[in-house]
Amino acid sequence: MLTTYSLSGLTVVTPASALPGSSIQVDQKKLGRLEGKSKFDLRFGDGFVAFPALINIHDHFNGNYLPKVGPPPGEFYINWATWDRDLKNSDVIKVERARTSVEERYFLSAYKNIFSGVVTANDHFPHEFNEPLIPRLPMRAIRNYTLSHACSSFDLRWGDGFEIEHARAKKMNFPFITHLEEGFDPETQGGIETLEAAGCLDDHTVMIHCIGFSDEDIVKVARAGAHVAWCANSNIFMFNVTCKIKKMLDAGINVAIGTDSTATGSINLLEEMRYGREVYRTMYAEDLSAKTIVNMVTVNPAKAFRIQKETGTLSEGRLADILIVRQQKDDPWESLVAARPEDIELLVQDGSPIFGDARHEELFSGRGVPYTRVAIRGRQMLVKGDPVGLMERVRKAVGFRKVLDFIPLDP
Numbered sequence: 001m002l003t004t005y006s007l008s009g010l011t012v013v014t015p016a017s018a019l020p021g022s023s024i025q026v027d028q029k030k031l032g033r034l035e036g037k038s039k040f041d042l043r044f045g046d047g048f049v050a051f052p053a054l055i056n057i058h059d060h061f062n063g064n065y066l067p068k069v070g071p072p073p074g075e076f077y078i079n080w081a082t083w084d085r086d087l088k089n090s091d092v093i094k095v096e097r098a099r100t101s102v103e104e105r106y107f108l109s110a111y112k113n114i115f116s117g118v119v120t121a122n123d124h125f126p127h128e129f130n131e132p133l134i135p136r137l138p139m140r141a142i143r144n145y146t147l148s149h150a151c152s153s154f155d156l157r158w159g160d161g162f163e164i165e166h167a168r169a170k171k172m173n174f175p176f177i178t179h180l181e182e183g184f185d186p187e188t189q190g191g192i193e194t195l196e197a198a199g200c201l202d203d204h205t206v207m208i209h210c211i212g213f214s215d216e217d218i219v220k221v222a223r224a225g226a227h228v229a230w231c232a233n234s235n236i237f238m239f240n241v242t243c244k245i246k247k248m249l250d251a252g253i254n255v256a257i258g259t260d261s262t263a264t265g266s267i268n269l270l271e272e273m274r275y276g277r278e279v280y281r282t283m284y285a286e287d288l289s290a291k292t293i294v295n296m297v298t299v300n301p302a303k304a305f306r307i308q309k310e311t312g313t314l315s316e317g318r319l320a321d322i323l324i325v326r327q328q329k330d331d332p333w334e335s336l337v338a339a340r341p342e343d344i345e346l347l348v349q350d351g352s353p354i355f356g357d358a359r360h361e362e363l364f365s366g367r368g369v370p371y372t373r374v375a376i377r378g379r380q381m382l383v384k385g386d387p388v389g390l391m392e393r394v395r396k397a398v399g400f401r402k403v404l405d406f407i408p409l410d411p
């Protein structure tokens, strides 16, 4: 078993700077010094940038399927509840997706994340639903969280009620994760008041969507040190509007970018990073810097999940969660924002490769990772587990040659 190795000749991005000609040492599951070489060294040469592996703050692993389900053309929802009714009544869910198993959908979701450089994600679903599946997935879905669906009288009743779940989060030092203010009816727009009145708005609180926030809400959230998950594609698709993202960032709120499920959101996190940037440009006629966007999928979600001492940055002692992409732009951060699945050179979780160019086969076998050879837009790559066999099972289950855009394997 290959316990220690190094990746050298890279531009290594720490949150603050990019260091060309650097190397990363891996010792078992952790990052060692960011210099020097081990006996087993992979030399990359110019043109590759290393980042911390990405973190998707918001996903629903049972919900990743296509096509999207949304409002009739030209219409938008008043809140998430009307969408939920449409979703559950749609043929794609009731008939087609129902032929696949929960396990198949969880593995599809893991690969959706892996193919976009994500090693850590939250499957926002109750523990009793995902606990049996999470340990078997080929990437990391966090287990240390408490949750609510939306903290309203008509929400989906996930968990034991938001007050109990939030208290549990405080006791266990976990994040308390909930959709909030996803819509414009009076109760939904009172989300922050509801949390505040119950003493549930603090730095454990991670709120998804927040499209109904008033300026006053934003001040309260910033003061409380609570966190926001921004899912622009899902918001625009369902409501034709997203949150007041600029005001939130200017207020100093810790914001992270999430995909939501593909039933409403982007096909993967890389697409969502670009989508969010485009929406920001349209809303404010100014650019959101690539560095800010990269922080929103690395350090910021790590802080929200309270795992910033474990992952989210490339520094000694953290988990060896590494994403290496081809350098396509002069600015290293821009290279990540421009990246697509076929631009990923290597993705490493806990020191072991889970996706990457086929030339790194020795690293896969050296670390004992079971892998499959795949082609993505003509590039020969290796991936942990067997997404090819998975797609075959899904196609057999639905009875036709289903294509899912978040599984970008060549036919």
Ligand SMILES: [Fe+2]
Pocket (backbone or CB within 6 Å): 058, 059, 060, 124, 179, 208, 260, 261
């Ligand atoms: Fe969601």
